[in-house]
Amino acid sequence: MKYAIVTDSSCDLKSLPSSHNNTIYLQAPLSLRIGNREFIDDENLDIENFMNEMQESTEATGSAAPSPQSWIDAFEQADIIFAITISSKLSGSWQSLISAKDMYLEDHPDKKIFAIDSKMAGSGLAILALKLAEYIDENLSYEEICTRITEYHKHIGLLFVLESIENLVKNGRVNKIIGNIIGKLGIKLLAGASKEGTIDIVHKCRGRNNIYDRLIKSMLNDGYNGGKVVISHCFNNESADYVAEQLRQQFPTVNIKIIPTGGLCSYYAEKHGILVSYEK
Structure with missing residues (x-):
């Protein structure tokens, strides 16, 4: 069984520590906008340059949630997936994830996908992702991991x-x-x-x-x-x-x-x- 932890790019953790080598870690990128220019929030984004451009610009700026397809592309790479989004109160990322999950499971009912609305952003998603990697390393069942991360999230x-x-x-x-x-x-x-x-x-x-x-x-x-x-x-x-x-x-x-x-x-x-x- 292949395991994956998938977050949207609101998660500031960009890779798992090397000790968690049994787990694929992926991100569904949000997009950022300065005027008519779109920047994909992935590993290729020069954040310092983006920040400087944003500060110097007088144009409107904004952000957009990942597409359902970006989540589906991540689902393809593992059998058991734990997916985490920025708070659903702050972005449409959660709805994009749920749409992608429903569509994907229709065609792949053997896959398991557990979706988590972090109700946070940034390091809040990171701490959840790190704990999920620990649970996977402990060889816990999918159901046990779901139960434990749900309880952990409360604290x-x-x-x-x-x-x-x-x-x-x-x-x-x-x-x-x-x-x-x-x-x-x-x-x-x-x-x-x-x-x-x-x-x-x-x-x-x-x-x-x-x-x-x-x-x-x-x-x-x-x-x-x-x-x-x-x-x-x-x-x-x-x-x-x-x-x-x-x-x-x-x-x-x-x-x-x-x-x-x-x-x-x-x-x-x-x-x-x-x-x-x-x-x-």
């Missing part, structure tokens, strides 16, 4: 710090009035993924490190106690390292993975944004 939190929310406001993900106030005052925003998969504002702050200290405090208040952490960042190694070091001071054996944001999360988090997913 994952996601917080993120943004210096700009211009693109979130433009695309209707954050209230326009709140966004304008934050932009004018130069405030850093601490936000999180709600249980429903929407974006909740947790705290607003002007201090350079104060917002990251507040992030850690919010993690602790949410039940974090030294579990796995995945931090993704948009050209902000310094702040990612700061959060990691503060966590290690409290939990010396904590397992922390730091990765750069992919195209979609770079687009929405914008430069210097970071996303922190954690087991609670």
Whole structure:
């Protein structure tokens, strides 16, 4: 049996660690737009160049969900598939996945596909994908993996710090009035993924490190106690390292993975944004 973990490209994890060599890892790419130009969010996207072009452009920008065919192309490569999307409240990726799953299983009823609406983005999908790879390595049955990842999902939190929310406001993900106030005052925003998969504002702050200290405090208040952490960042190694070091001071054996944001999360988090997913 061949196993595959398939995410859309909102997942900032671009490959599994080499220790998980029994599992194929694939992504269904979203697309990004600057004016009339379309950029496919895959391994060929030059994210730094894309971000620079976006900042310099006065044209409208946007993003679009993967096509059903891109999911189907991934399904073809394995017998048992676990597929994860960005929150269905933020994108049409979930509906694209479900359409693809229904169409594919009609012609391939022997295949098994378990679909997960992450209700998150970025490192939130990454931490789920990493746990799925662990379960597959344990040679658990398909049914057992489905049960375990469903329960595990209930105990994952996601917080993120943004210096700009211009693109979130433009695309209707954050209230326009709140966004304008934050932009004018130069405030850093601490936000999180709600249980429903929407974006909740947790705290607003002007201090350079104060917002990251507040992030850690919010993690602790949410039940974090030294579990796995995945931090993704948009050209902000310094702040990612700061959060990691503060966590290690409290939990010396904590397992922390730091990765750069992919195209979609770079687009929405914008430069210097970071996303922190954690087991609670």
